[in-house]
Amino acid sequence: MKKAGMVISVIALALSLASCSGAAGENTSFSEKQDTSVWEEQKTDNGEQEEKEQNITAQDAEEEQEEMSMNKNSGAGGTKQLGGISPEDALEYMKKTPDLVIVQVNTAEWKIEPGFSDALWIPHDEMEKRCGEIPEGRPVLLHCGAGVVSVPAYETLLERRPDIPELGYIDGSPHSIIPQYNDWLKRK
Numbered sequence: 778m779k780k781a782g783m784v785i786s787v788i789a790l791a792l793s794l795a796s797c798s799g800a801a802g803e804n805t806s807f808s809e810k811q812d813t814s815v816w817e818e819q820k821t822d823n824g825e826q827e828e829k830e831q832n833i834t835a836q837d838a839e840e841e842q843e844e845m846s847m848n849k850n851s852g853a854g855g856t857k858q859l860g861g862i863s864p865e866d867a868l869e870y871m872k873k874t875p876d877l878v879i880v881q882v883n884t885a886e887w888k889i890e891p892g893f894s895d896a897l898w899i900p901h902d903e904m905e906k907r908c909g910e911i912p913e914g915r916p917v918l919l920h921c922g923a924g925v926v927s928v929p930a931y932e933t934l935l936e937r938r939p940d941i942p943e944l945g946y947i948d949g950s951p952h953s954i955i956p957q958y959n960d961w962l963k964r965k
Contacts, residue, residue, distance in 0.1 A: 855939070855942070856935060856938075856939055856941050856942065856943070856944050857942060857943045857944070858935065858944060858945075859918075859943060859944060859945025859946075860931075860945060860946075860948075861924060861927075861928075861945070861946055861947075861948025862918075862945050862946070862947060862948055863947075863948060863949060864947055864948075864949045864950065864951055864953060864954045865954070867918065867920075867945075867947045867951070867954065868954040868957060868958055870918065870945070871918060871958055872958075872961060874916050874918075874943075876915045876916065877915070877916050877917075877918060878897060878911055878912055878915050878916065878917045878918070879893045879895070879896040879897070879917075879918050879919075879920065880896060880897045880898070880899055880911060880917060880918070880919050880920070880930075881893070881896050881897070881898045881899075881919075881920055881921065882899060882900060882901040882904065882919050882920070882921050882926055882927055882930040883898075883900065883901070883921045883922055883926065884900045884901070884902060884926075885900065887921070887922055889922060889951070889952070889955070891955070891959075892955060893920070893951070893955055893958055893959065894958075894959045894962050894963075895962070896920075897910065897911065899911070899930075901921070901926040901927070901929055901930040901933075904929075904930045904933045904934065905933050905937065908933060908934055908937050908938055911934070911938065911941070913940050914940055914941075914942065915941070915942070916941070916942055916943035916944070917934065917938075917941050917943070917944050917945075918944075918945050918946065918947065919931055919934075919944075919945070919946040919947070920946060920947040920951045921947075922950060922951075922952075923949065923950050924946065924947055924948040924949045924950070927946035927947065927948075928946065930946070931944065931945075931946045
């Protein structure tokens with residue numbers, strides 16, 4: 778974990794230095810190789826800390842950042858992590874995604890009625906024990922009333938349901954898009 782933090786620091790420093798030199802009027806792009814010296818703490822064989830200079834290019838930093846981003850976007854079992862999606866983008870995603878499973882994760886006292894047609898209801902605090910109710914091998918979009926309790930349900934599914942090919946949640950209130958989606962679904 779500490780090494781990942783150092784790598785992120787190294788990348789941030791390299792990107793910062795590269796963008797500063799570009800801002801100073803030089804024709805610089807990330808695709809050009811620019812050497813930037815950075816210092817990194819490493820443990821020696823006897824366990825002591827020592828600083829070590831390491832040369833890194835802006836291109837190396839960009840490639841490392843892309844790799845980390847790809848790792849973030851692919852969870853266990855290859856789940857594509859969509860993360861939080863705005864309600865407007867979620868509506869478009871819902872319309873274009875075949876076999877989508879929509880899951881409302883509010884608890885009973887906050888359940889949205891009427892909600893999305895054909896949506897499952899699994900409260901976020903029951904997701905761990907009920908996540909098997911979600912059909913296998915289908916994309917899943919979670920929602921609650923404001924995008925808050927969807928996050929722990931999303932994290933639970935990432936951990937416990939690696940068979941889900943795509944997983945996201947509506948980051949915000951879905952109230953404005955529920956009637957639009959239900960109308961679209963009736964006309965479909």
